[in-house]
Amino acid sequence: MKRNKQINIRHALALAGTFSFLSCCTKACLLPFLTLYFRQLGLNPAMTGIIMGTKHLVSLVWSPLAALLSKHYNKRRAVIVASLLSSAVVALLLLLLPPVNVHMQVSSCNMSALRVDPTQSVETKVLTSRVSPGTASTETHPEAPVSLSVVPPAVNTVKDTISVVTTGKSSPHLHDHPHENTSVVVHNSLTTESSVSSVQTAMKNKRSAPAQGGKQEGGLDFLGSLKAMDDLHQLFFMILLIVLLWECVSCPLEWTVDDGLYEYLDFADASDHYSNTGMWGLLGAVLGVGGTGLLVSTLNCLIAANTPRIAAHFYFFAGLVALILPVAMSLPLHLNKKRDRANRLLKAVQLIRGSPHALLCAFTTLLVGVAGSAVDNFLLWQMQDHGSSELHMGLSLAVALLSQAAFPLLAGRVSKLLSPGRILTIGAASLSLQCFYYSFLWSAWAALPAQLLSCLSAGALWWAVKVQCEDVATAGAERKVKRTYESLSLHLGGGLGSFAGGFVVQRFGLAWLFRGVAVGLMLWCVFLPLLQWKAPRQRRINYSRLLAAEASEASDSESEQDRDWLDKAVDADAGNNSSGQRRNH
Known part of the structure; x- marks a missing residue:
């Protein structure tokens, strides 16, 4: 250009x-x-x-x-x-x-309309049928009592089949149980035709395993091993x-x-x-x-x-x-190309590492990223299990974003009452309360009130991070420091939280994931003010004042030099005039 x-x-x-x-x-x-x-x-x-x-x-x-x-x-x-x-x-x-x-x-x-075990994926078949005209219609409801007929599996399997059938009609699995009420029958996938085919496929894979062993050991048949899965x-x-x-x-x-x-x-x-x-x-x-x-x-x-x-x-x-x-x-x-040749991201990391308060802020954003990944990945699962549709989910997330966007309107008043360190603690505590609330959802719209806390958990927290960036960064490095905080939270924290959150849900369920995240964040919020109080605060350098001071010193020195030069010129002129007058005399 x-x-x-x-x-x-x-x-x-x-x-x-x-x-x-x-x-x-x-x-x-x-x-x-x-x-x-x-x-x-x-x-x-x-x-x-x-x-x-x-x-x-x-x-x-x-x-x-x-x-x-x-x-x-x-x-x-x-x-x-x-x-x-x-x-x-x-x-x-x-x-x-x-x-x-x-x-x-x-x-x-x-x-x-179904309450599914969160540790299971949606690998179920639901077959609905109407009851006889002489009986009242029934609906599958999460709270409705159902009768379960469980067939113990012969081997460990991943998939179970849930069938909602009307036992008043003939059924290949329930022809000996004529009832008028709707019942839920849970039976192993080995009793279905698809499970029989899967067993046959497994037997074929087992037989062909020795023949494929040499290729797998050499690592030359990745596609073959993928087909064997x-x-x-x-x-x-x-x-x-x-x-x-x-x-x-x-x-x-x-x-x-x-x-x-x-x-x-x-x-x-x-x-x-x-x-x-x-x-x-x-x-x-x-x-x-x-x-x-x-x-x-x-x-x-x-x-x-x-x-x-x-x-x-x-x-x-x-x-x-x-x-x-x-x-x-x-x-x-x-x-x-002339500017920003050096890697300013490394310089931003060094600036954060050199300030105790910046390190506490970085660790807080990392924990917030871990907790936020649980909300981003599995909140909609939790809402779906309690009857939410795409309408409930979309409006709920939209309210959270609007609440986050509203915080800049309150930032001026809040900053007069609270320091950025306290606002950072309040933001993390608000996210903890949100996660704890998500673990007790009960209806399709239940998540909506908690989304209003995003004004503090996201809006206030990132405002405090922005203030911390301005406090620790040197001139021209504020943007790189902020980008470092965002990478710590959104990518590193989000990645670690996604790995851990998936296994926690698989083992304990959705509710316990949100409760565990809430407890962990709340414990950190208890210790964070104490650590901020103990951490030494470095005095911020006001670069504008330094530049103004340097400019004033330079102007003073220049004026002194000007005065020295003028004085010498006047003295020299006076000396010349006096010598000229003496010669005339």
Whole structure:
């Protein structure tokens, strides 16, 4: 970019805000509902946690590296366009994967009428039938008593079949039990035809194991070993590969756009206004998650043959990507190769490590990221088990984002009453209360009141982190320090929390996951004020005052030099005049 070229700051800020709005709206259409789709396909909590944790860790490593490479080779715009197109295409690949013994219509529409054990994936078959005309109609309800007929399994199996049948009619499994009431029969999958075929497949795999052993030991037959797995693990590895590819092509987008726009506005000395685009991103996320939740809930159970309505989230995502492309191609991106050559992320880490209060803030954001992953990954599972539909989920998440966006309006008054350290503690404690509340949901709308606490758990917490960044960072490094905190919370903490949360849900259930997270955060909030009080506070250096002082000292020295020169000139002139007068005499 040439120096004499005019920069339209208003136009640049308008494009930046539009892109932030549309980008966050696009992600909010799909990402909050992604784990719900994995559950519908048949994945268990541990598998879901591994996939989401791997997704966060890939973004932690690849986002800064991809942004650095795109700047080094001056390919920012190409990376942005390729990232948008590739992310839409790869996301649609997930729709090609078939579920594992799941009736899509039941799992997408009638799942709210069933209370499923959270340690099980949605690998159940629910067959509903009407009662005889002479009897009153009955509905399956989470609180309704049912009669269970359990057949003990001959071997350990993963899948059980739950069948709701009317025993008044003939049934291949219940022809000896003529009753008029509806009953729920739980029997092992070995009694079904699909289980017989699975046993035969397992026997064939067992027989062919010696023949395949040599190839597996050599590591030359990965596809053969994948075919030898059961359907559930095949599905898990296919989803994991697709999600890895999806994250690799999508995660460079945010950092690349952020760096290009910031450098462009900084070139015009208008980078202070760039932070205002974050509010447009929150509003876009509100529209995306609330709007798609409302639209998807109005669709039929199946939007096409064997395609559940939850797949509409993927189509909305792809459609909005096409809408973003013209804006992305018009973004003003600036490449300044002379500046920022050093790795300022490492410098930001050193600044955080050198301040005890900054370290406490970093550890708090890490714990908040671990706890937030439990909410992001499994809150919708908990809501679904208590009767929530896409409408309840979308509006609930939209209320949380609106509450978070409202905190800047209260920041001025709150900062006069509380210090940033106390606000940080209050934010973590609010998230703890939210998680504890989520463990006791009882109806479809029950999660809505707790979402109002997001004003403190997210809005106040990140405001305190921003103040901490300004306090510890040197001139020009505030943005890098803030990005370090975000990476610690959203990616490292989110990854670790996803791994741990999946196994906790698999072992203990959804309710105990939220209770454990709440107890852990609350214990940290008890010790955090004490540690902040004991930690030595370093005096903040006011660089503006230093510059003003240096300028005043320089002006004083210059004035003294001017006065010295003037005095010498006057003295010399006076000496010349006196000598001239003596000569005349």
